[in-house]
Amino acid sequence: DVKVTQSSRYLVKRTGEKVFLECVQDMDHENMFWYRQDPGLGLRLIYFSYDVKMKEKGDIPEGYSVSREKKERFSLILESASTNQTSMYLCASTSTGVGIQYFGAGTRLSVL
Amino acid sequence: AQSVTQLDSQVPVFEEAPVELRCNYSSSVSVYLFWYVQYPNQGLQLLLKYLSGSTLVKGINGFEAEFNKSQTSFHLRKPSVHISDTAEYFCAVSDGASGTYKYIFGTGTRLKVLA
Numbered sequence: 001d002v003k004v005t006q007s008s009r010y011l012v013k014r015t016g017e018k019v020f021l022e023c024v025q026d027m028d029h030e031n032m033f034w035y036r037q038d039p040g041l042g043l044r045l046i047y048f049s050y051d052v053k054m055k056e057k058g059d060i061p062e063g064y065s066v067s068r069e070k071k072e073r074f075s076l077i078l079e080s081a082s083t084n085q086t087s088m089y090l091c092a093s094t095s096t097g098v099g100i101q102y103f104g105a106g107t108r109l110s111v112l
Numbered sequence: 113a114q115s116v117t118q119l120d121s122q123v124p125v126f127e128e129a130p131v132e133l134r135c136n137y138s139s140s141v142s143v144y145l146f147w148y149v150q151y152p153n154q155g156l157q158l159l160l161k162y163l164s165g166s167t168l169v170k171g172i173n174g175f176e177a178e179f180n181k182s183q184t185s186f187h188l189r190k191p192s193v194h195i196s197d198t199a200e201y202f203c204a205v206s207d208g209a210s211g212t213y214k215y216i217f218g219t220g221t222r223l224k225v226l227a
Contacts, residue, residue, distance in 0.1 A: 042202060042219040043202065043215075044217075048213075096213070103156040106153075
């Protein structure tokens with residue numbers, strides 16, 4: 001079974017802190033994604049990566065950056081957390097082509 | 113740009129009754145369509161997918177969906193729901209012509225199955 005692991009289920013941070021959300025997949029997938037999920041808005045794509053060290057902005061990249069130094073790991077970084085970044089963050093991965101996206105369990109981030 | 117509309121934000125239904133969750137997408141030359149389910153405090157799990165071929169697609173847990181190109185719809189159905197089907201359901205589309213692997217998700221439909 002494909003496994004996508006997000007390092008934390010729940011995080012509480014203070015405004016202005018630098019926050020790292022980690023995601024690891026074990027299926028050698030080329031493509032990885034970070035989404036933000038908010039009630040009534042569905043899932044919105046923040047960033048995705050199609051190869052090591054390669055990244056592209058999604059629909060809502062402002063306030064976020066990403067890092068992919070190894071194929072299996074994709075990190076989302078909030079440079080200076082703000083209260084409007086309180087949300088559920090979901091990581092996904094897929095193989096090249098029309099792949100099925102496999103999701104992690106999510107990280108619920110609260111910024112106080 | 114591709115878009116997905118799930119018109120119903122919440123659908124209450126009694127146990128053992130049939131249910132249909134609606135999904136419409138904006139037109140494209142070729143699309144790939146997906147339904148995902150999210151149980152409370154979990155990530156998303158694939159229910160079914162349409163890539164090509166038969167327009168009636170069967171998925172897990174007794175769900176099925178029909179791809180209707182003329183109406184740009186991909187509605188999800190189940191003939192008899194169980195309490196355990198209570199969850200949020202997301203429709204997603206991937207634009208096959210663009211060569212990317214990105215999904216566009218709908219805003220989700222909360223299915224509440226009542227005893």
